[in-house]
Amino acid sequence: MELFFTNQIQGSSATLDEQESTHCLKVLRHKRGDKITFTDGAGKLFTAEISNVQGKICHLNILSSTERGEERPYYLHIAVAPTKSLDRYEWFLEKAVEFGVDKVSPVIGEHSERKIFKRERGERVILSALKQSLKTNLPILDETIDLKEFLNSDSVSAFDGAKLIGHCNSGDRSELTTIIDSLKTINGKKRALILIGPEGDFSPEEVKLAIDKGFRDFTMGESRFRVETAAVAAISAMYFLSRRG
Secondary structure (H helix, E strand, O other), rough: OOEEEEEEEEEOEEEEEEHHHHHHHHHOOOOOOOEEEEEOOEEEEEEEEEEEEEEEEEEEEEOOOOOOOOOEEEEEEEEEEEOHHHHHHHHHHHHHHHHOEEEEEEEOOOOOOOOOOOHHHHHHHHHHHHHHHHOOOOOOEEOOEEEHHOOHHHHHHOOOOOEEOOOOOOHHHHHOOHHHHHHHOOOOOEEEEEEEEOOOOOOOHHHHHHOOOOOOOEEEEOOOOHHHHHHHHHHHHHHHHHHHO
């Protein structure tokens, strides 16, 4: 199934933006009268007919809509430091959408090699992954934020759920709980906020601040993962645990 996206909806009419219209009309060769499927990114799936084409804009007549409802029995907010290689971070964003995530926060730590991440480019990756994986809930991508500012924010302080931080700081890692065991302790509606640091890891001071803010540290085991691998491993752990009840 081809899936388009637009939140430009008024009653029984909708409009695809220029990029989506170009993909629909020029790439996929749809024309007036064709039926297509689109999502509003807020959980709804629509069937519509192309009613008109004005310039580069495709206008739609909505024929029906379906409330897909909650796609996952959990809420996941993951904060991950942008990687030095932009391609690897975009790969992480793509996989995060495929598994299922509600919010992504790019955080900049003391050891971060990449200090700038363009939100607009990340949103394009997320939207493309949403359509490819046929999902209807569009994740939120936050603006890049300094880690300490993030940890001191009201949204983190008020977060109702498990707050977890993964790191490789020296010490007896055998005493740390694994990500699987950490997620298993969440009761009721599973809600988690997971922190993954940069290539140089979190500094000891950053780990201490996170723990002071209510985070629990965890380990991925004996393997040392890349940033994007650790992030996807954490997301997939929650995905598969939710399917075991």
